[in-house]
Amino acid sequence: MCGGPYPRIDRKTLLYSLLPPLGYGIYIVVRGQLIERYPYPFINPLRIGYPQMLLNMMILLAVFMAIALLLARIERW
Template sequence: MRARRIPERSWLTWLAVPLVYGVYTLIRGPIVDWYPYPFIDPRGQGYVSMTISPVVVFVGMALMSFGVYWAGTRGRSREEVAA
C-alpha cells in the first residue's frame, strides 16, 4: 500500500487547535478565576512570564509539527511529494 503524501503546509494547520485553545484559555481564565496550567496563570508569576511561557510552548509545538512533517516526507524527491 502506498503512503499518502503530506501536504506542504499541513504542519501549520496542525497548530490551529492549540492556538485557539490557548487564546480561549487566556480569555476564560480571568472570568472563572482558574487556569488549567500554572505556567499561564498570571497571578503567581506576572504577565511578562505568563506571556513568555505560552510563546515558548507554541514554538516547541511548531518545531515538533514541522519535525513530523519533515520525517513524513524525508527521503522522497519533490516529484514524489508533489504527486
C-alpha cells in the same frame, strides 16, 4: 499504502496545525480571566505575571511547531 508520491504535510498544513493549540491557549486565558482560576501554573498570570505567561505560551507554540516540522521531515524521508 502508507504514503504517496506527494508530501501530505505542506506549509499550509503546518500553519493549520498551530490553530488548535493557539485556540486552546486563548480559551484558557479568557476563561481564567472570567473565573480567576487557571488550569496550569505556567499559564497563570496571577502567579507569574502576563509577560512570563505570554513567553510560556510562545514557547509552547514553538514546541508544537517543532513537532510538526519533525513529522514533516520524517514524512519526506
